[in-house]
Every structure is written in C-alpha cells, then in structure tokens.
Amino acid sequence: MPLQVQTPTPVHTFTQRISATPRGARLARRLARYHLDGWGIPYDSEMSDAVAQVAAELAANAATHGRVAGRDFELRLLLVPDGVRVEVTDTRTERRVPEHPELPGAEAESGRGLVLVAALAAEWGVAERAPGKTVWARLRFDGTPGPAHLSPSGV
Numbered sequence: 001m002p003l004q005v006q007t008p009t010p011v012h013t014f015t016q017r018i019s020a021t022p023r024g025a026r027l028a029r030r031l032a033r034y035h036l037d038g039w040g041i042p043y044d045s046e047m048s049d050a051v052a053q054v055a056a057e058l059a060a061n062a063a064t065h066g067r068v069a070g071r072d073f074e075l076r077l078l079l080v081p082d083g084v085r086v087e088v089t090d091t092r093t094e095r096r097v098p099e100h101p102e103l104p105g106a107e108a109e110s111g112r113g114l115v116l117v118a119a120l121a122a123e124w125g126v127a128e129r130a131p132g133k134t135v136w137a138r139l140r141f142d143g144t145p146g147p148a149h150l151s152p153s154g155v
Contacts, residue, residue: 012039012079017072020063020090028059028075032086039079047141050120051077051084054137057113058088061135083122083140091132 014035018024032055036048055075062073076087117124121137 011081012077014077015074017074018059020071020073022060022063024073025056025059025063028088029053029056031055031075032077035077036079036084041079041084047084047139050139051086054086054117054120054139055088057117058086058135058137061113062088062090080138082142083138085136085138087134087136089129089132089134 012035014031016031018027018031029052032052033043033048036051037043041047041051055077059073059075071091073091074087074089076085076089078085078087114124117137120139122140124135124137127134127136
C-alpha cells in the first residue's frame with residue numbers, strides 16, 4: 001500500500017483575487033504582512049519579511065508572465081502548524097515555470113524572483129490546474145532552509 005502524505009491542516013487561511021498588474025503585486029505583499037500580523041507574526045519579523053518577499057515575487061510573476069487580459073490572479077496564504085504556505089494562481093496555461101531557476105547574468109534586469117523564492121522557502125513547486133497553474137512556496141518557522149526561522153508570537 002503506497003504511503004499517503006497529507007499537508008498539515010491550516011490554522012488560518014486568507015484568499016483574495018487581485019488584478020494582474022504591478023499594483024496588484026504590491027498589494028499582495030501588503031496583504032501578506034497585514035494578515036500575518038493578525039495571525040501573531042509581527043511586522044518586520046524575519047518570517048513576515050520572508051513571506052512578504054515570496055508573495056511579492058510570485059505575484060509579480062503572475063502579473064508579468066501569467067497575465068491573461070481581463071483575468072485576475074489569486075493570492076492564498078495558509079498558516080500551518082510548522083510555517084506559512086503562499087500560493088499564487090494565474091490562468092495562463094502555456095507558460096511553464098522552471099523547476100530549477102538559474103541566476104541571470106549580472107546585466108539582466110529581471111529573472112531573480114524564483115531564485116529568491118527558492119532561497120527563502122523550505123520547498124516550492126507548481127501545481128497545474130484548469131485553466132492555469134498555482135505556484136506555491138512553504139516557509140518553515142524553524143528556518144529550513146531559508147532565514148524565516150522566528151516562531152510567531154501568539155500562534
């Protein structure tokens with residue numbers, strides 16, 4: 001019988017559809033910080049900074065590379081017992097996310113977002129959906145492997 005792995009049950013969740021624009025990506029960052037603070041993870045903590053950065057990078061990618069005219073992207077935050085999971089869903093199906101992002105050349109003006117996500121998250125990946133895809137990242141309170149290792153207060 002194959003081993004079945006379950007994701008931890010979330011303690012808190014937040015889901016919001018946001019316009020697929022640069023302004024929407026900035027809003028995703030602010031919403032992440034706001035909701036984490038409400039869940040006991042203070043502003044300017046390492047975990048809040050890391051989750052906000054991941055949310056901003058994934059949202060910017062959705063607004064830039066996953067944009068479909070007239071369609072929003074969705075931000076979802078889940079506070080789970082061992083950390084925070086960030087999910088951003090867009091509706092574009094033909095753009096694939098690289099499994100192993102590489103740091104671009106020194107002169108490149110973009111291309112570092114997923115490298116940052118991979119550095120901050122314990123794990124990240126892509127889940128196909130119809131239509132589109134969900135890019136997700138899980139950050140752990142114990143800091144595996146990124147710097148987001150502070151325990152939340154009051155959770």
